[in-house]
Amino acid sequence: MEKFIKLIKDKLGDKVTLVFDKKYLSDYVGAIQGKADVLVKAETTDDVAAALKLAYENDINIVIRGAGTNLVASTVPEGGLVLDVSNLKEIGQIDEFNQSIEVGCGVKLCDLQNFVESKGWFYPPDPAEKEATIGGNISTNAGGMRAVKYGVTRDYVRELEFVTPQGNVLKLGADTIKDSSGLNLKHLVIGSEGTLGVITKARLKLIPKPAYTQSALLAFTSLRKALDALPTLFAMSLKPTAIEFVERKVIAIGENYLSKEFPCPEAEAYLIVTFDGCEQDVLDAFNIAKNELKNLCLDFIALTDPKVSSNVWEIRAALAKAVQASGIWEPVDTVVPLSKVADFVDFVNKLSQKEGVRILSFGHAGDGNVHLCIIKDEIPLEKWPLVLQHLLDEIYNNVYELGGLTAAEHGIGKSKRRYFLNHTAPETIALMRAVKAAFDPKGLLNPHDGYAI
Numbered sequence: 001m002e003k004f005i006k007l008i009k010d011k012l013g014d015k016v017t018l019v020f021d022k023k024y025l026s027d028y029v030g031a032i033q034g035k036a037d038v039l040v041k042a043e044t045t046d047d048v049a050a051a052l053k054l055a056y057e058n059d060i061n062i063v064i065r066g067a068g069t070n071l072v073a074s075t076v077p078e079g080g081l082v083l084d085v086s087n088l089k090e091i092g093q094i095d096e097f098n099q100s101i102e103v104g105c106g107v108k109l110c111d112l113q114n115f116v117e118s119k120g121w122f123y124p125p126d127p128a129e130k131e132a133t134i135g136g137n138i139s140t141n142a143g144g145m146r147a148v149k150y151g152v153t154r155d156y157v158r159e160l161e162f163v164t165p166q167g168n169v170l171k172l173g174a175d176t177i178k179d180s181s182g183l184n185l186k187h188l189v190i191g192s193e194g195t196l197g198v199i200t201k202a203r204l205k206l207i208p209k210p211a212y213t214q215s216a217l218l219a220f221t222s223l224r225k226a227l228d229a230l231p232t233l234f235a236m237s238l239k240p241t242a243i244e245f246v247e248r249k250v251i252a253i254g255e256n257y258l259s260k261e262f263p264c265p266e267a268e269a270y271l272i273v274t275f276d277g278c279e280q281d282v283l284d285a286f287n288i289a290k291n292e293l294k295n296l297c298l299d300f301i302a303l304t305d306p307k308v309s310s311n312v313w314e315i316r317a318a319l320a321k322a323v324q325a326s327g328i329w330e331p332v333d334t335v336v337p338l339s340k341v342a343d344f345v346d347f348v349n350k351l352s353q354k355e356g357v358r359i360l361s362f363g364h365a366g367d368g369n370v371h372l373c374i375i376k377d378e379i380p381l382e383k384w385p386l387v388l389q390h391l392l393d394e395i396y397n398n399v400y401e402l403g404g405l406t407a408a409e410h411g412i413g414k415s416k417r418r419y420f421l422n423h424t425a426p427e428t429i430a431l432m433r434a435v436k437a438a439f440d441p442k443g444l445l446n447p448h449d450g451y452a453i
Contacts, residue, residue, distance in 0.1 A: 001037050004058040008038065008081075011050050015041050024082050027070040029324070029331060032414060034076040036063070041084045045161060045169060045200040048085060052198065053167025055081050055444060062165075062445050064194040066106060066133035070140075071320070071331045072413030074193050074449050085135060088200055091115055098175050100158055102203045105135025112204075122209040124150035126242075127409065128317045135199045140411040141191035145242040145316075148366025149276075152409070154190045161201035162189055165440040175203050188435060193411045194446045196439040210276035213241070214286050215303040217312055218293060219267035223247050223349075223361070226269040227342035229296045230365055233273070234338070236292060238285040243366035244272040244316055245341075250360045250373075254315035257322030262315055263308060264299050271297075271365065272312060319362055323373045328381075330388055330415075332372035332395060336404035341368055347398045348372060357391060369408040392419060399423075412450035420450065 009016045020039040026032060037060075042048045055062050061080030068075060088104035094116065095101065101121075103112055110130035116123050127137060127144035136142075138160070143152035159173040173179060173186035189196055220226040226245055233243065247269050251262045264270075273289065275282045286302070294300045303309035323329050336344045345361050348370075352359040358377055363370040374391055376384050396406060396419040406412060406420040421429065432451040436443070443453055 001060075004054065004060050005038055007058070008040065008051060008054050011054060012040060012047060015043065015047060017041070020082075023068055024065065024084070025077060027073050027075045027413070028068060029071055029073070029329070029415075031328070031330070032073045032076050034063075035079055036077040036082045037080055039082045039084060041087060043087045045088070045163065048083065048088075048163045048198050048200055049167040049169055051081065051083055052163055052165055056166050056442065059442060060444065061447055064139075064198055064446065066136040067108065067131055069129045069132040069136065070413065071333070071410050072407070073415040074140075074411055074413035074446065076414055078448065080444075083198065085198065085200065086133060088135075089133075094119055094121060094206065095175070099206050100175050100203050101206055102159075102201055103134055104201055105133060105138075105199045107134045108132065109134060109137060116206055117209055120209050121206040123156065123204060123206055125153045125156055128320065130317070134202055134204070138190055138199055138202060139193050140409060143364070143367065143369065143409040145244060145274075145364060147364060147369070148243055149239055149241045154187065156205040157186065157190055157202055158205055159203040160186050160189060160199055163198045163200055165197055165442070165445055169200075173203075191411070193413065193450055195436055195449055195452050197445065210278075212279035212282045213274060213276040214282050215242075215272060215274040215309055215312070216286065216290070217263055217299075217301040217303055218271040218273065218297045219264040219299040219301065220269045220271070220297050221267065223269035223345060224342060225296070226271050227345060227365065229271065229293060230338070230341070232292055232296065233271075233289065236288060238275065238289060240273050240285075240289075240366065241276045242272065242274040243364070244362070245365040246270055246272070246316060246319070246362035247360065250319055250362050251315060253322045253326060253360070254319050257325055258315060258318055260311045260315055262312060263301050267298050272316060316362075319360075320371075320373070323360065323375065326375065328376035328384065330374040330392070331410070332374065332392070333369070333408050333410035334372070334396070334399050334404060334406060335367070335369045335408035336399060336402045338366075338368045340402040340404065341365060341370060344370060344398060344402055344404070348395065351391065351394055355387075355391060357387065359391070364408075367408075368404070389418075393422075396423060414449055417448070417450060424451075
């Protein structure tokens with residue numbers, strides 16, 4: 001290690017540090033603390049390539065880090081090098097003909113969205129954590145609230161600048177709409193959680209900004225009734241932009257955290273539905289939805305007041321941060337078929353009552369992505385790991401019984417590795433590990449994350 005530290009200091013100078021904030025040893029949740037020997041704060045692709053090349057030549061483990069918003073311990077190091085790429089944050093010019101833009105991997109989602117929307121363009125992927133980086137979004141194939149209409153991050157990545165573990169800089173993909181040119185390495189890298197190499201730049205697809213947006217809050221007397229209304233909404237073929245579900249008890253935590261009020265507090269659960277497009281089409285879709293759904297819910301509230309609408313979406317977006325502020329917790333990001341969302345949430349609520357542990361449910365009803373927050377509350381700290389493991393075993397067993405998967409958009413990391421490996425065929429894992437070996441023969445990048453050995 002001393003030899004490596006000397007070499008990398010000689011190469012990268014004051015971008016290398018041996019004393020650093022403990023945030024670099026964990027993720028946003030902070031439940032797992034790792035260790036590291038050296039931190040590199042890269043500022044260019046050349047910095048990334050140099051750091052990776054030296055680490056590879058000296059058999060040093062590498063963990064890549066962006067904004068630190070990860071929720072599954074993917075950024076927790078096990079010794080070696082932490083490579084911080086959050087300073088690669090250049091935003092290029094919009095190519096209006098090809099409808100695309102090139103950005104650095106360290107650009108925050110909120111900054112990209114604000115920039116392109118100020119120019120009349122739109123980047124649809126919309127995870128709740130707007131402070132996450134584009135590189136992080138690509139590495140987990142993040143989706144967010146608008147996936148029901150627009151798809152996920154993968155659908156908007158045209159081209160990647162990618163640095164291999166050996167320090168080679170590659171271009172994967174092209175600024176084209178179609179690509180049938182050999183194996184699509186770009187799509188292997190998307191969602192790989194930093195196990196194959198480092199994304200340093202991305203060329204992203206844009207679309208014209210929708211001219212008009214309208215949201216509604218549907219209040220219900222129970223979460224089951226809210227979820228039972230979904231088939232009626234889907235049957236109308238109205239192409240909503242977002243369909244979110246959330247329980248009142250979850251909203252109350254968000255209200256307290258932000259000191260903001262949510263409409264219809266007497267309800268037990270809500271759907272938040274949004275439409276966008278040209279104004280007349282949106283208004284027509286909105287009115288059809290209202291006429292079909294108003295008799296199924298306690299109240300159908302058009303969010304036409306900008307302040308009320310802002311409060312609703314800010315509270316929804318801040319739920320994970322609100323729970324984080326309340327104490328020790330475990331986030332769960334899973335996905336089941338649309339037809340099984342209600343069954344899965346029913347199972348979780350029964351499990352919560354049976355085990356006497358508070359489990360909060362919310363998520364993206366339009367794509368089957370259910371988020372859970374398992375909260376420690378008064379459970380003794382020494383008992384918490386076993387209690388949590390039991391709950392997660394039960395939850396993921398049910399997910400797979402219903403035809404779902406471990407992760408929808410947060411990735412596997414270290415904290416969900418056990419459950420992913422338990423429910424994935426050994427032959428499938430072997431193929432994944434063979435792919436990693438082709439990229440990273442020494443197994444140095446994000447070892448022990450997800451499928452990696």
